[in-house]
Amino acid sequence: MNLTTLLAGAALALGLAGAAAAEPTKVGFVYVGPIGDGGWSYEHNQGRLAVEEHFGDAVETIYQENVPEGADAERVLTQMALSGADLIFTTSFGYMDPTINVAKKFPNVKFEHATGYKRAENVSTYSARFYEGRAVQGTIAGRMTKSNIVGYIASFPIPEVVRGINSAYIHARKVNPDVQFKVIWAYTWFDPAKEADAAQALIEQGADVILQHTDSSAPQAAAEKAGGVITFGQASDMAEYAPLPRVSSIIDNWAPYYIARTQAVIDGTWASVDTWDGIGPGMVKIGEISSAVPEEVKAEALALKDAIASGAYHPFTGPLNKQDGTPWLAEGEVADDGTLAGMNFYVEGLTGDIPQ
């Protein structure tokens, strides 16, 4: 071997090492809806954009939208891992088993699954305590309704949704003992036509406040058309419907979490964790309470928000009974996370059944 080839080899090796160091960290996102849904997937994508902005050239992001939950998700995740992603966020509950399956095949890729409960060495889970926001929403709804009928567009009968209904109802009843909730199960996260129909049906049944756990702004449009009905932005601010019908909103703020987890991968400190953050750490934000809400109601809602943020108050504090009248929480007792995570019952006072 002569000197030239040796030098060339060394130069090549150096070049490769340099390239490897400059190789950006690749972060993938899988969305259940289109990024233009104005709600759930939109906010996750805002989180992705924040990651891009924060890290600049050090991080490359990829995403795929409209990925059905089930067999297709597994293929999309595998292709993402094959394309060299270092960290993948799977942002819907239905990706749980596919995420676990693919994570097994790619032990060096880190996965983060939103709203699920299955973890592994390289799979973390994360979710937000949306029920804290629901408590604030319920307070405003209870104060604002004149017909005492609050309509609720629910998506799927899973614990997260049931928790939201319970939390909103508890706090609406606290300020207005006559309040009634009417729940429609839409069986979708995003379907503007179905959501608009559900809103219409609730309005026809006398509801003058519409809460939604679905992601499109179609219910806002339906309420605007009907007039005299107020709504709340879901997942995203939906400020284009302010000050009426949208009087406030629950905003999912994933950016700080996504940036922190990406940083952990870059630093090599990433470990599997279960994160469940609320208003305090800023994962759940309350959108501006509009001028349509009287000052004293706004002050009451903000005081509740601050009490939750500081940890002084927990939205599920006894005395609370289950729907059938059996005691759940004694005076002053606070619900534990395990019960909340698997919540499959209504609290006392709610009518109707959770679909079984």
Add this chain to the structure above:
Amino acid sequence: MIRLEKRPAPSRFWAGLTPVLAVLATMAAGAVLFAALGKDPVEAIRTIFWDPLFHESFAAYSRPQLMVKAGPLILIAIGLSLGFRAGIWNIGAEGQYIMGAICGAGAGLALYPSESFLLFPLMVAAGALGGWGWAMIPAVLKTRFGTNEILVSLMLVYVAENILASVSSGLLRNPEGMGFPGSRNLQQWAAAANPELIANTGMHWGVVTAFVAVIFAYVLLNRHMLGFQIRLTGQSPRAARFAGVDPARLILICLGLSGALAGAAGLFEVAGPAGQISIDFGSGYGFTAIIVAFLGRLHPVGILLAGLLMALTYIGGELAQLMLGLPSAAIQLFQGMLLFFLLAMDMSANYRVRIGKPEVA
């Protein structure tokens, strides 16, 4: 003067050529679309049609995935094509697919945690029976009361979707699933699972069945009395009646067969790639199979190729989203154009262009 003249008989030459032309036209129009979105059109087309088969880091995974994606499409489309040839329009394969999955998975889950080797065959039978039963509703309503099978079978899709939502969060819900909807994962239960038969080939029992169905349908249509009756009824219902074809019997057979195949496809999917009954289990295979059936000219071999091509656009489309950041709507548009151009090109098979004055008949 240029005008169109109906051919006395559809041109065999054009009938064979139009699917190819439609694919080429879709590529051309797609390239314009992708260019308008600011992407390199050549790279986009290459990513969709070439990379799933030959890309160095993806192909080893996506080639077998073609089989997984094409299997149910081919199986359902074969069943549909028999009816379509006879002018019996089953539009509700999606519903039969869902009901097959529910019945098959339900039969298995009722026997949990059995490890009998008979369990999987039983589930396949229950799945096919479920799809067959769901297809019998429009079939019997049509033969008895003369209802329109297009409407009835289509409407039953929505009924099936609601039954799916109900059993996912009720009857078939995983008792260990912490209250979340969705059944037990069948992939993790050896006796009920429909795994890859040979590693890294994508071949599971559903894909095998799809290939068998292609051969079966080919023999049926070309060598069997029933196949002759199906083709005759499609070409001339009156002649078929004179030839002694019982139309009611043919409706029951065609809808029943397509329902059973769709139901079996549903079971293979739920026990294999999907793994569990969940609210979002129905992913549109039943509707896409209609496109596959027509793209394949209702011919068994054509359907086989069309199913693979359709699967290629799905997987290539996913890669294009991933690699090039194309929006998913652009990919759906691209797939829609394929059917659009096929139907447009069909004109050449049935009409010819004449230049000059019309002749006096």
